[in-house]
Amino acid sequence: MSLLIPNTNDYHDAHGDLDQDVLYHKLINERNSSRPDQHVWKFSPEQGFFKQCHPDTDDMEFRYTEQDFGIEKPWELIIKELEALNASSPNNVQYKLIFFARHGQGWANVAGRKYSKEEWYNKWRFLGTDGEITWGPDADLTELGVKQAWENHNVWKTQLEKGAPYPKSFYVSPLQRSIKTHNITWPDTNPLVVENLRETIGLHLCHKRSTKSQLQFKFPNLVFPDNFEEEDELFKLYVNPRREELHEQFARVHDVLQDIFDNDSNDIISITSHAGTIRAFITVIGHRKFTIPTGDHQKSTFKRSKTVKSKNPINADTQLSECFKTVSTSLYVSLAPSFNDDPVTGVKQQHLDPLVMRFHPKLKGVILSYSNIELETEAQDQNLAKIENSSPFTFLWVDVQFLIWSPSVGDVLEGDIFIQTPSHLGLLICDVFNASIKKYNIPMGWTFTSSQQDEVVGNDDRKTYGYWSDENGQKVDGKLKFTVKNVYTTGRVVSVEGTLIGPGEERNAQPVYEQKSTKPAASGKHKKFDDDDDDDGTVTTTEIAEPEENETLPAYINESEDSNVNEDDEVVNRSDSAEDEVESD
The missing domain is CATH 3.40.50.1240 (Phosphoglycerate mutase-like)
Structure with a gap:
């Protein structure tokens, strides 16, 4: 026994x-x-x-x-x-x-049962022995x-x-x-x-x-x-x-x-x-x-899950993370012969313009613009490039300052809701960047009210599936603050996965429905960044698929303040699908 x-x-x-x-x-x-x-x-x-x-x-x-x-x-x-x-x-x-x-x-367990609760708390717990048994210290x-x-x-x-x-x-x-x-x-x-x-x-x-x-x-x-x-x-x-x-x-x-x-x-x-x-x-x-x-x-x-501190500073007025920053960088580039007499224009057209509105994996952000271009060359001025040996191409270092948008896991951001479905909330940050909050990162007290069953209401670029309501029954609409959970990138764009709850509090993967309704959900414009000629105001409402890899970009020397952070602090491809993280608690 x-x-x-x-x-x-x-x-x-x-x-x-x-x-x-x-x-x-x-x-x-x-x-x-x-x-x-x-x-x-x-x-x-x-x-x-x-x-x-x-x-x-x-x-x-x-x-x-x-x-x-x-x-x-x-x-x-x-x-x-x-x-x-x-x-x-x-x-x-x-x-x-x-x-x-x-x-x-232990002997204390024996002593605790030998005497009444009153005797133990009034006398014996302060002592180590009663002369028969010893229980302390x-x-x-x-x-x-x-x-x-x-x-x-x-x-x-x-x-x-x-x-x-x-x-x-x-x-x-x-x-x-x-x-x-x-x-x-x-x-x-x-x-x-x-x-x-x-x-x-x-x-x-x-x-x-x-x-x-x-x-x-x-x-x-x-x-x-x-x-x-x-x-x-x-x-x-x-x-x-x-x-x-x-x-x-x-x-x-x-x-x-x-x-x-x-x-x-x-x-x-x-x-x-x-x-x-x-x-x-x-x-x-x-x-x-x-x-x-x-x-x-x-x-x-x-399961243990960790609340991650925001990598970017919080603005005291808005209580949002400051994700815009300037980074000074050096690029080693080659120029076609046609730009030998105008190397700055060549650097812009061949190397800098293609980087704008793309995610740069080593700068850890989307490059929005550039400025302060300086050529590291032995030429007499910035208007000429030096040709060496018999090569028609010029190779040189270029100093440039980029303005980047660099979200990090743990940042607090705000976006405009443009689509609501039983599976997620879709948002636009600064009317440009995509963010998605999946259903298991939405508070348990929130419920989804769908439009007419099996029907999607379309109005030009607007598509209405229904709407979410918070724990007080208030319809979720307009701007919404959230915490960055993952950052997914491709060579062109960055897509943010957000959460409205703390780690370890995920709801299960089943949709939450309430009564059917025909009330329209909030919608907005999802801008698409392509180099083609269809920039005619057309909007799309498509989700960005998870990437397989980043594009290869020119070699550079990163002279930014954050250039020496370790890998744990970098914004890298987080292709760990959050859908694999749905665990029952």
Whole structure:
């Protein structure tokens, strides 16, 4: 019979004090609002991997030791799907499989049941012993706790033989009951000790940790971060009657996840800690509440997505990103013999004019115009080009200043809505550039009202499919602010994919309909940039397909202010189809 059986105290640890969840979300929202320049990961659980995610799984009756950890498909498929999800996700989205383990029974658990709640809170929690048993500081495992850890070890051994993945990273609380549980479960490993993985801080002497030197002597396999304090400075911060509240602990664990995902690229992780800490992880991730007995494990596959800071500065008046900039560049060009006596005109006609209104992949923007042309030549003036050897062509460097439009992922833009369909909103930025907001990047509270069924109303260049309404029932029309999610480019144009929601909040891929209506939707002009002669005011309303590659452009030296940014900061072809990113949360 399993020793890992939940009790009523375990249930309360997992399900009680729901007001603390509300306070946590309020705290995080306020903190994020006060730090608009901070990159923040958002988390959501991924369905279809473990039974523990299902609301109909009874957490008081569920025995993961007897049900293959609750897996809903073979381990081989879980691993392959995890790898596939990560391979197809954009840079700011990643999936991880984390095994959360609670320590085995400690002496503090025994003491908490030996005395009434009133006796414990009024007296015994401040003390470390009653003369019969000792629970603090830094409560140790009981004999039962050791046996529970060994049961976990044996269950893991069985699952590994069935194809379960061996964790690539190990993290552990600094309290010795968690460290011992980890070392029994995972011998010959070197877990990183994380201060903020500890149980609720303050007043309870069982939650005061040993010194760093004591832990290093007792557990030489541990790895400590450089900033790990010798003494338990956190415990000293709380003086009776002040104790860390649960929502504060949730925020502390939120920061642990932020740090792990900022610095650990591994996708399979083990974390051994405490009931309160696991409750905090569950809250931060958005997982359903689940009871974890002493020594138990909780498995979670979840998606993390990161709010990306705008690469361009925000205008204080408009609150929009400033995407227009000037870039000084040098081009190495050749000139036909006919331009030897007028090289500036030749540079314009042969090399600069063809670049206007095209996306330049290395300048990271659409070139709108050019100015300040200067020839780097040994000729006496700018009106002559030097001919060398017997070649009729002239080769020279040209300094030029470009005005470019350079949107980046995370920028805040505004566009005029020109088409609305059940699948997306189409917009024009500055009456020139295309933007599209797909349905799963539209808020869940918005609904689409279609025109007469199976009918598209046409009026010259206007096509009406229906219209979107916001959560207040107001028709969406005119100008709309949005955040850039992806930038797609071809040699001629750039097309922006936008979003109206935060990462991880995508609706599913099914259209949302309401009653049929014949009300017209807003429409506008979609300008087409071609070099042909059909520039007669004709307009089109066509979507730009995703590109296969950029055109090859002249070699150049980029002397812009941003020329030394790394690849992570570049606007490049983001042909990761966002449609591949629709995941169920």
